[in-house]
Amino acid sequence: MTYLLVLLALLGCMALLDARWxxxxxxxxxxxxxxxxxxxxxxxxxxxxxxxxxxxxxRDSPLMTGIMLAPQLPLEEAFFLAFLCYQAMILFTGTLALLRRRSVPGPAPAPARTTEPAGTEDSA
Known part of the structure; x- marks a missing residue:
């Protein structure tokens, strides 16, 4: 049961990232x-x-539910595959979004101003 709960939490985290961006x-x-x-x-x-x-x-594990979708195919495997696919798509679309943001020309940064504190000018 623990493994399924971890997978559900991870899917929830992916959904939060997806919703945010x-x-x-x-x-x-x-x-x-x-x-x-x-x-x-x-x-x-x-x-x-x-x-x-x-x-x-x-293999049987106390961390799993024991529910089988088919012989040798535990319920958790379906959730793991969902997480794997969702994570891959979040990484892919997130990378595309990041590359698009970096390639869009924005305003040029203002030149750095160097100002001397009062009274430190050279009077040579």
Whole structure:
């Protein structure tokens, strides 16, 4: 159960970042949902294939709920894949936003003024 709660907390943190800077779901909800569904489908298919090949095996843990979506596929795996996809898209869209901000020309910075404190001028 602990692992699921940690994953839910991490998903919540991603959602807060997304909401604050409107990066993914808050920018384009329908497109984001389609991307998340495609990513989840891809990674779940990957997991199912790896399970069938004997590469991924589930081991019991007191940190997990014990709920299985399919043989060798725990509930937590679906939440982990959701976190993985969401995190990747937050990083991708956040990087794009940062690069856009840096490439937009803004006003030139004012030249630095050097002023001498009163009474320190050279009178040579």
């Amino acid at each position: 409107k990066l993914f779901f808050w920018a384009r909800p329908w497109a984001a949902a389609a991307v998340m569904a495609a990513g989840m489908a891809y990674f779940l298919a990957w997991d199912v294939r790896a399970i069938a090949e004997g590469i991924f095996l589930h």
